[in-house]
């Protein structure tokens with residue numbers, strides 16, 4: 129890509145996220161560690177940024193640690209100092225040389241050499257005076273390098289040293305001086321160029337360099353978001369989101385796709401390795417959403433932190449902290465305890481019982497603070513394990529479950545946090561990985577959230593929705609199933625916070641927006657649920673073309689739509705394979721026989737080693753109803769319109785009369801029975817006269833009386849032979865294993881088993897090695913709103929049962 133193209137692309141907003149006003153992207157050290165990592169970051173910026181976005185960077189890889197090392201060598205006056213500085217310079221020069229063209233590289237290497245001279249002077253003269261200044265080089269080099277690479281490869285870019293605008297009060301826990309900072313920030317911005325800003329470093333009111341502590345660059349990013357009014361901040365890191373427990377210790381931890389602000393803050397406070405409470409501070413009064421995403425896997429949706437509805441509020445996580453102290457003293461009861469708790473940001477406290485829990489590192493400070501009250505103080509080493517979730521302290525069932533889960537653990541105290549988003553158990557012993565895994569399992573084992581998107585809100589779709597509220601209420605495996613999307617050919621209502629199932633259709637009518645497949649796919653691929661099921665109740669081939677994309681995304685499909693299951697052999701095999709590879713479940717029991725258990729019967733025979741040799745019968749509810757009812761007294765076309773209004777026909781009844789619908793069903797059954805064939809292998813007798821074949825559905829229905837003579841004749845010929853007319857489907861495998869298949873209108877003797885069915889019934893006759901002479905017969909209503917919607921619900925329950933047993937072991941690049 130040429131530079132001018134890239135600039136054009138970034139400025140014209142053709143990239144994915146260009147719709148957002150300002151977006152802050154922060155890249156952590158691991159994301160910028162090597163040439164390859166930086167190239168990946170450049171790609172992310174190319175795909176996701178626009179020119180007025182802001183990029184915040186940490187130092188490359190371990191540069192900050194290396195700077196700490198050279199500092200310590202300087203303090204120790206070690207002989208190894210100069211060599212360590214030289215190594216540091218070499219690693220920076222290598223990155224520069226590998227990423228930039230020779231002339232830009234030479235320029236940057238000169239600037240680096242100047243910095244190294246300065247660094248060496250500081251470290252050899254008065255290291256302790258320049259501690260923060262020399263640490264600042266890490267972020268400075270990183271910002272300079274990235275902006276130079278961007279300028280060369282993507283768009284005009286410049287580096288900003290955050291010390292030129294960000295002023296903090298370092299006496300007050302790094303609180304930002306907003307007024308000064310925001311004014312200076314605006315002055316530092318350049319139009320038409322992408323800013324790359326140093327994280328981690330700031331200045332205080334005296335103009336001295338300060339650092340923001342552990343994960344300080346994340347804090348810088350949210351401060352910069354607050355100064356710039358950005359709507360989104362993405363923390364690009366080496367993990368792909370925030371999990372319900374530390375995934376390095378708990379392999380079954382679930383990714384939390386959406387975290388309410390308060391819960392995220394509590395998680396940060398209680399030891400989440402990705403989030404830090406300070407990071408969220410600048411966003412407290414803003415509607416800015418924070419995302420955590422992996423720069424190693426940018427396509428995977430990470431975790432979003434912001435304001436959400438009920439579904440996101442149900443998520444629970446488990447976190448733990450070791451190396452803590454339980455500080456007990458009578459003087460910690462009452463308001464003094466409260467003061468102490470605030471002063472030391474205690475992990476938890478109980479001012480009735482007179483204790484606070486603090487980090488071990490705080491012991492000296494706390495002792496000094498308490499010394500003024502010369503009461504007895506005890507310090508006991510403790511750990512905590514906490515359950516964190518929106519307003520958990522107000523949920524008696526969660527309290528009770530947590531206490532039950534801890535029943536074999538020696539617990540000193542159980543404390544509700546002031547935020548109400550955590551219940552904290554204080555333990556005398558360290559919190560082990562085993563305990564964390566056990567508690568996590570007990571608290572989250574049935575916390576899988578399943579989103580359901582219903583596509584097709586016609587005859588069957590509406591009945592499916594009408595049955596949904598009662599199903600969700602009475603079937604326990606559907607407990608965490610949420611209706612999140614309603615889609616038709618024109619519009620869609622998609623809501624990650626869920627759609628009220630009791631008002632689904634009216635909400636759709638009121639709120640649905642125009643939507644095409646691209647928009648739909650982008651929403652579906654970024655869904656925040658553990659599992660997503662698309663229920664396809666459309667008659668559309670176009671919609672069935674999306675199945676492969678669904679499967680690639682791990683989305684499950686329940687189809688009443690027959691197109692995909694009866695697609696060409698190549699396409700069908702591809703779908704089956706993609707679904708299997710991505711562990712997507714694809715069910716379509718209503719595609720044949722509506723709710724009848726024909727698929728179960730065939731599967732059971734095959735599973736138990738039987739071989740099917742013939743399947744025949746009447747597979748069309750429409751044609752069954754028509755031919756069972758038609759006796760010549762009422763014109764055939766009148767009956768056809770009647771069947772259409774009962775909801776048993778296809779949306780276009782010519783799909784039934786042409787035999788195509790039956791042909792598809794026969795193909796689906798043959799595939800189910802283990803045979804490889806395509807529609808063309810099935811001979812099909814079309815009952816629609818040529819003159820009616822090319823019309824629109826409306827025109828066809830208006831001219832349906834043109835069918836009457838043909839069917840009257842067929843009936844008369846059959847009646848003359850004491851026979852009746854029925855539309856039959858049949859495939860037979862001969863002794864050589866050759867298969868023949870056809871769907872056709874037949875004149876049957878009136879005592880034929882296919883001749884006298886209840887109108888609308890299907891009949892399936894199966895011959896196999898075990899059912900040779902006396903075939904297996906399944907018979908019952910094979911079409912209609914209730915049985916089909918019921919069959920779709922049965923598929924929904926089956927999928928949810930299968931998913932309940934599915935265990936996701938976390939796979940994170942860089943971790944396992």
Ligand SMILES: NC(=O)C1=CN([C@@H]2O[C@H](COP(=O)(O)OP(=O)(O)OC[C@H]3O[C@@H](n4cnc5c(N)ncnc54)[C@H](O)[C@@H]3O)[C@@H](O)[C@H]2O)C=CC1
Nearest residue numbers: 584585586587588616617665666667668688689779911912
């Ligand atoms: N009627 C029955 O007894 C049975 C029907 N089925 C199947 O159920 C499906 C639905 O049938 P009906 O409800 O009668 O159809 P319908 O015509 O009443 O409703 C179809 C719905 O699908 C939507 N749709 C069409 N194309 C779409 C697209 N590309 N994207 C999104 N939505 C789209 C339409 O907007 C409409 O809401 C068909 O595939 C049919 O074969 C399956 C078993 C039995």
Ligand SMILES: N[C@@H](CC=O)C(=O)O
Nearest residue numbers: 748749750777778911
């Ligand atoms: N039109 C179909 C409906 C179900 O697939 C039928 O009549 O069987």
